Amino acid sequence: MGKRKLPQMTLIAVLLYALIKVLSLDSIGALNGYFMIIINRSLIFVILTVSLNLINGITGQFSLGHMGFAAVGAYVSGTITTLVLKLSPDVASSYPIFIGAIILGGIGAAIMGFVIGFPSLRLKGDYLAIMTLGFGEVIRIILNNINYVGGPRGLLGIPKFSTFTIIYAFTFFTIVLIRNLVQSSHGRAMLAVRENEVAAELVGVDTTRYKVLGFVVGAFFAGIGGGLLAHLLQIATPTQYGFYASALLLVYVYAGGMGSITGSIIAAFGLTFLSQFLQLGFDSLSNMTGINFGSEWTMVIYALLLILIMLYKTEGLMGMKEAKLLVIEEGTK
Amino acid sequence: MGSIFNTQQVINGLQLGSIYALIALGYTMVYGIVRLINFAHGDFFMVGAYASYGAFYIFNSFLGKGTPLAIVVLIFAMVAGGAIATLANQLAYKPLRYKPKLSSLVTALGVSMFLEYFFSAFPLIGASPLGFPEIIHRATFKIGSAMIDNYVIIDIVVAAILMVGLTLLVQRSSIGRAMRAVSQDKDASKLMGINVENIITWTFLIGGAFAGAAGLLSGMTYPRIDPYMGILPGLKAFIAAVLGGIGNIPGAMLGAYIMGLAETFANAWNSLLGAGIAFIILIIVLLVRPTAILGEKTADKI
16 A cells, blocks of 8 residues: 555645635635635636546546536536525525535536547547537537526526535545546556557556546536536526636646646636736726726637647646645555 | 428528538648647638628728629638638647647637637727628519528629639649648658648638638628627538538538538527537537548558
């Protein structure tokens, strides 16, 4: 058995949690409500990015419809909690139901991952990318046309259950579980599939099984992320989970580094904060000059950033490297 | 159900198919030569629409409305589409030519996002839709039970002329011969003295010009343009190219007309099906026969 470092990780996670909690206290006020919103968003994007990285970076497949899975999670959990809230308006006692709903959303997304992953796996590279894109769009169009969940207007009035503590806990578990999966024998099989599918098959790796596993686990956590996002924003609309949202997630994965969980975490935080600061910058620029710089300029810079990363640092910020804390060391003989 | 398959729908389907065909050709030519799904191609179409919008206001005052103005605007749209495609190739795709394929794909997504958001952020253009001016007077007439306007004929004829021109170019000219050679084997073409980068530039130029022309036709026919107008037609034209066997020029034309007809019929039957039919076709094609109607089968080399 190698060193699993779970105690160290837990300790650091708890300390970090305490630090953020203390800093966000009203009496200290280092982190105001605005900051907490950005932190919450960042944490959810950590879940989404890491789960996409499992499919694209670690298993070497290509999903261009990842937000479709998140949409399933958002709509399933959102529908459940809005129903529950209607039946019994007591919010405090609904928390266990909320957590159950989030997990059910994840399971729904995982089923969708299986449905999409299984038939798509005969395809490779480009074709797999467009297949998942097609499925993602089909999910969006279907949601657009179900009146029960609001059609194009989206699912409104979702209770605001996603608190910092809950999002933080889910993010922690996602990172630990995916880390453990990647560095288990299953994870090595997935990496083998990524590196060379034919060679992996020749040494006895059941490639289909591991590709499906990658899709299903990735989709499960995307569903969790989607559910948390819906309960943070209190709304879920089909456009939030469209093709461009999925493409934006790819920016995060590529910026951090394909296959690096550490990179995904850094990218999710860095880019979420960057977009907020750019927004603030453009807002004050608008105030100073009197010319209106809309939110589109933030996206212009995002797009440029993606192109520049691909041109000058194709392997992303971290490449395939991991932070020491996230590596399970092999025991010495 | 028989009622949805009438002459009117067939004509509308062919009209839509003509626009898809012009976009799909660029997708398929670029894929045939550099094996890149150029997600920004739909945005070249959008650039073409805006270029023709601008050209209309520049030339309207001394040309008046009518065919001469339309031809000038068409040239403008094609030049703009070709220029933006060439620029994207030079700046974003060329440096990545020999990196893993998927990094070019992601770069193409970046170029696409950049064009869309830049156009909607740019003060003179803006995110809100613009009404497209009437370049040629619209006249409606009746054939049998179907109502047809002259735009239907313009769309179908312009697309047909361009496609015949392209076919001649690819089959008869030396550039066309070089294009076919490069799409078969890049390295061997290099050894035969073909300047591969040059041919790739030509391919982007022609593909972009066709998308630009499609932008003008679409702007005239469905007179509303916005910076995001390229996304869906781009995706659908791409699916049309996949349907016909991506990389195959006659296949893209055939796929585009099938797509135009299928979408028109599906829309007449049920709007949900109309929105989703393209993606359903995509999924079925990829599941049943990934090499599509006219594509070739290739074996994996180990």
